[in-house]
Amino acid sequence: MPVDQASFRPYQGVRHPGRGAIRAIAGTTIRRVMRRTWLRLMFVVIVLLNLVTTSIMSYFTNQEIAGGQTFGEILEQRGFGPLDPFAISMRGFIAQINLFSLVVAALTAAPLIAEDRRARALPLYFSRPITHVHYVLGKLAAAIFFLGAVLLVPPIAMFLYEIGNSPAEIEFGDRLGVLADGLIPLGALTLALASISLGISSLVERSNIASLALFGLLLFATVFSNATVELITEDPRWYALDPFYSAQAVAHHLLPEIPKLDLPARALPRQALQIPLSVAWSSLAGWTALGVGLLVWRVRRVEVVE
């Protein structure tokens, strides 16, 4: 060790314990994930694919689809009044959120705590002047970054696209309202998925187990909720066990109604339309609380034991 070549120098700079810790944890966690080539590639491909799908959706909503008319014009002609194509696109986007967000949650968010546990990193984190809250919020921010890229960025991109392409008679404020109404359920779903991903992640030490467990849990929630309603109770509130249905239900209640036409990919899933708003919100809040509770409890416990 070249102690004769390098001397230890005192640090004279500023120190603000705790300040910037959440940002540091989130930023480092994101960088960690993105350093893995295959994961980075996959994430970028999914985000791009999602954006392309959304763009195509927006494009066709504004295109002449039948008899030289756009979708909005057909609706208007049939007596439904002017309808913002952006609202149609938003509904279409929210109807197909399951796959991309599930894959991203399973592959990027679910391993975040498990990797730290496996590397026994928690004593290193907590030997610094940070609290469990810093750690949990930092990890949540990282998970939200990844999920937000597939759930929140596309609607914003659609919004920007629509500003320049859809009918001028739609007020900017109204369109902004549609964006907000779409982002509310998507934001709630992002938070719920991030929380439950990290909650599951805190239970295990292997990232692939965490990914599979999350995938399995959400798949089970969908199958179980459908089976319960179809085979046992016929009470549609059980659909709310699925956080995706719940987010879609909230979107259904907030976004403008779209009349039924024989056009594909315009409607939200039938199950989501039947869930009352309060039940849908309760479901999303419940998933979030479950994830955060599990996360806080496990991190405190694991840190002490390890």
Place this chain on the structure above:
Amino acid sequence: MILRTADLSKHFGRVTALNTVTLEIGEGATGLLGPNGSGKTTLLRILLGLIRGSAGTAEVLGLDPQREPRAVRAQIGYMPESECIVPGLTGVDVVAFLGRLAGMPRRAALQRAHEVMYYVGLDEERYREASEYSQGMQQRLKLATALVHDPALIFLDEPTNGLDPEGRADMLEVVAELAGEHGKHIVLSSHLLRDVERVCRHVVMLEKGRVVRTGAIEEMTSDDTGTYEVRLPEGMPAYAEALRARGFTVAEGDPMLVELPADGAARLLFAVAREQGVTLRGLKPSRRSLEDVFLAEMGNGDAG
């Protein structure tokens, strides 16, 4: 006083990890000695405010680690015993990241990370993924993370674990330099007596969660039996015989160990030498090794 505890206890269920530990640790380097499972790591974790004691009090740098754990940790550098690493980052990124968690601005943390990586001898490995480091390199990396924010007090938990003899010597050299030249207060937890003896001036001995002895190593190892180490030119058996004739207990060898009689004084050794025409090449009070002291305190030979 850098830190002190009073009647500090910690129970994990039915297991008592610390049992009414009362101690005071002053400036400089202090060794925390004890066999595995004696409560050293638990004590360090309570002092860091990572876990709460079941009873008793602790004070670190004038602060209560149970009430102000963040303020305490801001002033401590901790090198954990276990193999631990922030995964997926290069060595310098790990150190910079932990510097940021200590409250340093991003740029300052990165600059400082490069400096301490150089200081601990990892300058050429800075940009390698830390999880690919050998065990010896990981030990150095952990030391770098403990130093990055320039803490006043450093807890080193078994810092030489897994190091080869050369790496171990280097590590101890750095630790000694930090305590000696840079004024750092160091608590070196180890079950390796020679490591502690080489670096520390004071020692706290723990066994089964209790403090069995604490004090300056110099005092602990001084021999109060009145025994001296005498060095002679070769071929002087008459000197030993003359000492025995005067009631000294002599163990011949190099050095020769001479135990004075109850009413004897060290100057008699010179007097006998003068009589015998012998020039003494060396004379000093005999010392016990820290290992002797430790084993005597532990009551068995299972440590060290």
